[in-house]
Amino acid sequence: EGSDEPKQQSEQTITISDSFDSGVSADEIQSELYEQEVSADQAAVIAQTAISQEALLPNSTVFIPQTATRKSIADVIKQSKNLLIYGIITLFLIAVYIGYAQYFKTRFYLGTTINGISISGLSLQDANTKLNDALQNYSLTIIERSNSGEQIKAQDISLAYNSLDDLNTYLSSQSGYGWLGAIFSKNSKKTIVMSYDAEQLNQQIGNLSFLKPENIIKPGNPSFNYVNGSYVIVQEVTGNEVDQDTLYKAIADNICIMNTKLDLQQADCYTKPAYTANSQKTIDTQNLLNTYAAVQITYIIGTEQIIIDASQICSWMSVDNDLNIVFNKNKIQNFVNNLEKISSAVTYTRNFKTTAGSIVQITGGNYGRYMSFAKENDFITNTIKSGVSATRDFNEIGSTYVEISLTKQHIWFYKNGTLVVEGSIVTGNVMNHKATPKGVYYLRSKTRNTTLVGPDYEADVSYWMPFNRGIGLHDATWRSYFGGSIYKTNGSHGCVNLPYNVAKKIYNNISVGTPVVVY
Structure with a gap:
């Protein structure tokens, strides 16, 4: 309680019920005030004020600042007005929503x-x-x-x-x-x-100018140019050729839905090259071309050297539609023909190491003078594809050959440096001027079970291997003896007579083109 002096008019008093004990809470005071028909906001303010003034004894008088009460009343009025406004707006929106709902029952939605x-x-x-x-x-x-x-x-x-x-x-x-x-x-x-x-x-599409043959540029794969010692990629040709089936479908689809523009590029109507400059296949082909162009092949014919380098290799190579490298056989054949002309004009003198170990000089024969196009084409193309340079010496006999000694009347056949078979032989009759000619030859062919016919003889043989026109290797089953000096008086008509087993062994292991050395 306060003093007996009169309270200022700015304050309002209210008496707390004597039913409260000391230490009463603000919530209990607020409940009491509800029964006195005090508003909720006012009750809350009064209760808090009572607590702050420690007016907790029975029949205590609490002084309530008038401003607090006014504030509470103003808040209540404001909240009531807001609720009214919100209600009016809500009713208005509902009315608008229902109105448009009726409107759009017979009309298309906005944005349709x-x-x-x-x-x-x-x-x-x-x-x-x-x-x-x-x-x-x-x-x-x-x-x-x-x-x-x-x-x-x-x-x-x-x-x-x-x-x-x-x-x-x-x-x-x-x-x-x-x-x-x-x-x-x-x-x-x-x-x-x-x-x-x-x-x-269809008629309208057919009239489109970009479909006229004179206006069409077909797409093309990248190409390759040999420039300053290496191949460079030339950009692919995009062209302007249109796939007509794709075009028709794209036009029909767009017309059906009334689209106003059709971009042929975006609609994927243009035909495309199979490869571009950035395709991995293009890059691989470029690398392979450069590898092939770097190969050098040297032909040695007599004292001459003929070199195949990039200038010729590049002219032999082309690239197909799948970017595979193709060799021009006709151009290679022309080159081989020129080699053969050079070789046929050369007189070969070769140093040959015999089985006995001595070195003999051999002149004559057709080995190196005539070339097999198939064999040389394979050698050239395979060497280029290997990427490794090589030398082909027509002066050399190699490690696979037939060796015939006229004086020893003996034959040896070596394959890849290994002796396959050897044996005694009978060569051409010296007395009758039919001696087997010396020289280095190549095996021309192989034939089984044939009859050899001469001016005054016929002979059936099982294995026939000619190397110098009508002169060749064959079995001679009519002979009981080979070797020695038989050839001087009772020799052949020029051929090399062999025991059956020797002829068979050679025939089964020799290839056409193998050198035959006669000395």
């Missing part, structure tokens, strides 16, 4: 388009009219890679809108109360398929 044409808020008949008006002015512009464009117009292909059925279906599917959600929906873009005269469309 048909074939790209807006029919927002239109009735069925108005939408139909707008679509038909748009149809009269419709044309499809075809944009080419060069950015030039050509048009196909609706009237040129009898383009028509089929019926109201689709429009009616779309409108019927609307719920009037769904108009608000439709504003944010992605399903507002509708499509109605149009009809057209296919024959007229």
